[in-house]
Amino acid sequence: MTPEKVVGRLSIYRRRLEELARQGFENVFSHVLAKMAGCKPAQVRRDLMVVRSTGSTKHGYNVRELLQSIGDFLDPREAQAAALIGIGGLGRAILGYFEGRRPKLFIAAAFDSDPTKIGTTMNGCPCYPDSQLPQIIAADNISIVIITTPADAAQAMADIAVAAGVKGILNFAPVTLKIPEDVFVENSDMTVYLERVAYFSRQNP
């Protein structure tokens, strides 16, 4: 199975290729894409092996074909719906971020415990009370949740989502979730990031 790192880089290559396409470029060499993505040419070529796209010696890779191949690889066949749990500053930022970016992957519903938010629409996304999570996950066929609640609510929300059949969790709460093996969890912990930057910023002369 394709490693996480590779899938992550494919996502990055895709966005760089979209820029290139917008600017009218038809072809790109591995060393150019590597520079744009912040990695090495050999790595780009190896990663692209997994999407079975093939370049030519003369012009490198065809931008449009490559976008197609990466899309075929990364995107679901049918559109995939996600839900956001916890409509704070971070949750709102994420809603704004993804609005209409990928037709095959969209945030279909947002949940919060605050009654003043319920019934409103944020960035085109309807807000529901936490209590409706199971019903709406089922009704909208939601397979992914993004958790942006405070730390103390995260596990309970995750449990409900998993019980309702969710298969992937993107967790921004600074806790380690206890989740069954067959559900994919990606943690994004800003405290870790900042402490790491602080640490390494002091290591260079």
Added chain:
Amino acid sequence: MTPEKVVGRLSIYRRRLEELARQGFENVFSHVLAKMAGCKPAQVRRDLMVVRSTGSTKHGYNVRELLQSIGDFLDPREAQAAALIGIGGLGRAILGYFEGRRPKLFIAAAFDSDPTKIGTTMNGCPCYPDSQLPQIIAADNISIVIITTPADAAQAMADIAVAAGVKGILNFAPVTLKIPEDVFVENSDMTVYLERVAYFSRQNP
């Protein structure tokens, strides 16, 4: 030099240990901490070798000592100041997140191009116009910036910050920054995370 992964896990262990300390635990075994952090006991023990903390067979590690050792390792000797660039939803969320969390690592200033934000205080953090970045980085001895601007502003802000002497960048903008080797950059790209969760959520039977 200590690998990034290890530094990240130390940050996680620390927060789990803080919970344990709050709950009154005095000692912890590697397998307990491993479960709390979502990794394996052998990895915990190996990671803890780098902070030169040493456990006992009978009771495992002493929570307070371990917190001390990790702090000595991770924290700067003098307090380290960061600046936030781009006061949108994400920026505000981050300000709220870090307010008063670590005495040795704090966000001293926030910057934005929107004049209505200038002069206000958010989560205890004063807001300045972008144009004052160099002066305030110098005046407050800021060594880290957190970039939460839209994609198209990120490189320009990063260039200014680097020119002003910043040594670490935490970048949330979905672009690959071109930055000198001696400045540490950590990228956190939510699009990548979500696409990855979407991809792997489909791979399990």
Added chain:
DNA sequence: GCCTGTGAAGCTATTCACAGCT
């Protein structure tokens, strides 16, 4: 000449497995 595709080498990270301690 300068590219891609890839076997093989080199490197990094994780996990095993056990000696040594209490």
Added chain:
DNA sequence: AGCTGTGAATAGCTTCACAGGC
């Protein structure tokens, strides 16, 4: 008996380096 600390083994990732093609 059950833990830590760690050499050694394994697994995973990146980079080299070159054959093959235009």
